[in-house]
Amino acid sequence: MSLPVITIGRSFGSGGRIIGEKVATLLNIPFYDKQLVQITAEKSGFHEAVVEQMQKKKPTSLLYTLSGTGMEFPLQDQVYFAQSAVICELADKGPCVIVGRCADSVLENYARIMKVFIYAPLEQRIQRAEKEYHVDTRDFKDYVKKTDKKRKGYYDYFTHRVWGKKENYHLCLDSSIGLDLAADLIARAAREFPQG
């Protein structure tokens, strides 16, 4: 059976990126996370820092107000469109794992897409954030919550869906069952995923 493209949404600190890497290794297919920033920058002409920054902002209607003549999309939208085009190109090439970037929505009309969401109890996410992210903060609880809020804002704005709503995904996993077990279940689901 041919493998699907696997998109992984994740709450901050849930280990979704690590799980995605493990899945890609298990299935021997490409993994895209930060590389998407680089490819989007190359293809669009936007600086990498701009592409990255635009994904971390919660969109606001103010951006529209400030976008000048009204004939041009706000920068954040332009970056989103450029990145979405890159995601489609990568999916066209064959099975891969894409973390974040609203890829589940961008690829929603693809026949072979398996959509996954990873979450975990807040306490565990705070611990992982403290351990793995070198962030200048003393209040990691607040940082985790605010990052989730930004992700939700970004996702909901661009997809017109609700971030993390289970009905939008084929498989939702609490990573506290173990990152290896989570990756194993996703890889197994991908291998047996019904032909579209």
Added chain:
Amino acid sequence: MSLPVITIGRSFGSGGRIIGEKVATLLNIPFYDKQLVQITAEKSGFHEAVVEQMQKKKPTSLLYTLSGTGMEFPLQDQVYFAQSAVICELADKGPCVIVGRCADSVLENYARIMKVFIYAPLEQRIQRAEKEYHVDTRDFKDYVKKTDKKRKGYYDYFTHRVWGKKENYHLCLDSSIGLDLAADLIARAAREFPQG
């Protein structure tokens, strides 16, 4: 590794019961769904029909008003408590699969419990309901939605949680990936479930 007790919540028509049976067969452990009604009736002295009926009603505060002296719990609560005691007894005996009955909440302090929720797109659930449930209705869409609403009302009332909220479960699956695949993933997760 010892298997956990597996609880399966499910939206109506998602095939959660069938998946639960398959999981129990794969793992060679007992499966409890309707049998719980019978056991609860035997142990509590309530008639089976009463036990069954009380689970299908959405609780209302009116029941409290009508419960007489105020010294006695409403019938629905009494049945819930009796059934919860049965669920705990069954879980004490060893690994098993329990469908519905707020078992995830009843057993929340058990170290070895794996909580699963099964859902599916509304259209598929309507189709399954039409095919498998011999119900006297011509509007299956309405029937599916109303049954979900009753389940949510019952669950939220007795557990003080939100029915189907993914964060309450270890694993949430869209059964449109296939009932056999869903059962296989749950069984695999159970076999590797971390020791509590």
